[in-house]
Amino acid sequence: MTILGTVGVALLFIIGIVLLFIPTYDGVPGALYGVIYILLTLLYFYPIKKSFDLIKNTRDAMGNASQMGLEHAAANVKSILKYFDILSIVCLSIYALIFVICFIIGFISGMASALV
Numbered sequence: 001m002t003i004l005g006t007v008g009v010a011l012l013f014i015i016g017i018v019l020l021f022i023p024t025y026d027g028v029p030g031a032l033y034g035v036i037y038i039l040l041t042l043l044y045f046y047p048i049k050k051s052f053d054l055i056k057n058t059r060d061a062m063g064n065a066s067q068m069g070l071e072h073a074a075a076n077v078k079s080i081l082k083y084f085d086i087l088s089i090v091c092l093s094i095y096a097l098i099f100v101i102c103f104i105i106g107f108i109s110g111m112a113s114a115l116v
Contacts, residue, residue, distance in 0.1 A: 002051040009048060013041040043087075050080045 016037030022030040054076035061069025 002048060002055060005044065005048045005051065009041050009044050012037055012044070016041060047080050047083055050076050050083070054080070 016034045018034070019037060020031050020034035022034075024030045024033070054073050057069050057073040057076060060066065061073060
């Protein structure tokens, strides 16, 4: 899974670089899409790096029968899970904020059309 993640992040980065130089015709500059893709690349880089560290520490611990290596591997798992927990909370908060804003805009639009 880590190798597939690395390939995915590399493709995301390459697409971001390409989009930086492609003009779009919908009014949004292509560079904006490229920056978004590159930011997504940065967002996924940390868990992939920690996954590689996890694999390395687990391999070392199994080869040497080292308790310290297993502790480092467990710390990497904890870091990965904590990262995705925080990311999930941030995404859910953004979704909730968007829902509330849409509800308020719909309510104000309904009130404005009722007055006309």
